[in-house]
Amino acid sequence: MPKEFKEYVDFPVGSYWVYEDSISGIKDSIYLYGRNLTIYEFEQNYFNYERLEQNFYSSYNNYLRAQSCLFSDDPSFYEYSGYGYYAMRKNWNVEYIIKYDSLKILDEWYKNVYCIYTYAKNKIYYYWVKNIGLIKKENVDSSENWLLKSYHINN
Secondary structure: OOOOHHHHHHHOOOEEEEEEEEEOOEEEEEEEEEEEEEEEEOOOOOOOOEEEEEEEEEOOOEEEEEEEOOOOOOOOHEEEEEEEEOOOOOOOEEEEEEEEEEEOOOOOEEEEEEEEEOOOOOOOOOOOOOOOOEEEEEEEEOOEHHHEEEEEOOO
């Protein structure tokens, strides 16, 4: 699994993120309580790859599970889905990827923001920052707009 990929999605157990929906005012605390990184054997035995699995507790959604997958022997085809969606390149689920120099969320400025727009099931924008994780999730269809209020990375 590429280091760049891990820097956006792989965090130590005990890390947490607090979000607020700017539309409804509902808050959600997401706590990472389980993490497993293993070598996964591809079912057709073409190649093996690292697989990240995470378990979260969410005060809004109860329990969430996230995992990474690789769809070819090219490491740029890794994708991560669960409490957010992340991919290093455009694929069947990603309309486009944009990198921002900076973005202000509430009163905090974040640098080098990576935005992924998905359209397979719902039209959602995911905004990621290296070594912090998901800072914003905007669902175009439902008008949900989850913004990061605070976080703790358990180093």
